[in-house]
Amino acid sequence: MNNKFLTGLATALMTTVGTTTLIGVSLQSSQASNTIDQVDQIGVGTLVGQEISDFQRPNVVSFGPIQPDSTSETASKQIATLYVHPWQSQLAVTLRIRQIPVLTFLGSKAELAALREQGNDIDPTKIESKAIDRAKAFAKRLNELDNDNTFKAENLSVTLNPDKTHSIKLNSEELIKLDKGVILSDTTRNKAIDALQATNRLRRLMGNAPPLTAVVNPNQPRNNESGLASVRPVTSRRKGMASWYGPGFHGRLTANGERYNQNGLTAAHKTLPFGTQVRVTNLRNGRSVIVRINDRGPFVGGRVIDLSKGAASVIGLVSSGVAPVQLEILGR
Known part of the structure; x- marks a missing residue:
């Protein structure tokens, strides 16, 4: 992707769109080795014009409630x-x-092409995009809930629908339907696992609630009448010390040939x-996260798994560096 297109997209997104109070753009450079640290320090609303790939530092759009005196400081506090x-x-x-x-909301090739064709005068509001509209609505609702005392x-759950899709619900309210247009950002390609x-x-992230272990399946017969259907069985358990690895390896090839994404939910294991x-x-x-093994390690004695930074963040491991963990190997 050329810098001209990205610069135009950045300029367009800096304007107000729909119910958005602040829109900013932050792009990753493939040339400067310290770009990740720079972008973290720059924050929302600053453009670093460069090329991006997949989920590595994509364009940033912050959503928040409409306020007459809305400022960058106010919008930056939205979760x-x-x-x-x-x-x-x-x-x-x-x-x-x-x-x-x-979650990642998927648009079309035509929508991306339509943005590119606008040249330097890129305006996302000039194209019809269900992905953008759905993402904005979901983000707005989550920010509203974060401000709701x-x-x-604990009232968030996930349900299997009759059409084999899944829905994330708050009590009886459907917050988002995980259909073919919405995927887990670090997809495992297993719909039930991704939804859970x-x-x-x-x-x-919204309230330190304990993790669920199953998806609600209202149509499946159950002996315990709990309304839960197990996603994958646990084949074995083991305990040990976990560590994490991040910026120094970001973008490098992992042992299975993928590009390492420190913000994904992956891990390195020896065997x-x-x-x-x-x-x-x-x-x-007591915090848990499900990771996918895509690398080898750790190669430091006494450690059983090396988590990505994203996974370590979910279970509160980043600041301590290492912590005792329990591993539950999930069957296929």
Whole structure:
């Protein structure tokens, strides 16, 4: 993607769109080695004109309630942010909560092409994009809930629908339907696992609620009448010390040939097959996250798993560096 297009997109997104109170853009450079640290320090509303790829520092869009005296400081306090970026030659919008990727809304190749064709006068409001509209509405609702004193993250759940899609709900309210246009940002390509993991991230990041272990399936017969259907069985458990790795490896090839994304939910393990799903629980605080094995390590004695920075953030491991964990190997 050329810098001319990105600069135009940045300029367009700096204007108010719909119910948005502040829109800013932040793009990753493939040339400067210290870009990640620079972007973290620059924050919302500053353009760093450069090329991006997939989920690495996409365009930033912050949403918040409309206020007559809305300022950058006010908008920056909103927990839900949107990142507009190309993904596999199509338009995509990734929603993050407190900088942790949760869901990605997929647009079309035509929508991305339509933006590019606008040259330097890029205006996303001039194209019809269901992905942008759905992402904005969901982000706005999450920010509203964050400011609602009656909201409880424990009331978030995930349900299997008759059409085999999943819905994240707050009590009986459907917040978002995970259809073909909405995927987990670090998708495992297993719809049930993705839906459960997205819900657990919301529960954790919006209120420190304990993770769910199952998806509600109202049509499945159950002996315990709990209304829960297990996603994947636990095949084995083990305990040990976990660590994490991040910026120094960001963008490098992992052992299975992928590009390492420090913000994804992946991990390195010495022997588990690539693609294995592992539930990692921090025994110091009880927080859990499901990661996918895509790398080898750790190569420091006494450690059983090396988490990505994104996964470490979810379970509160970043500041301590290491912590005792329980690993639950999930079957296929």
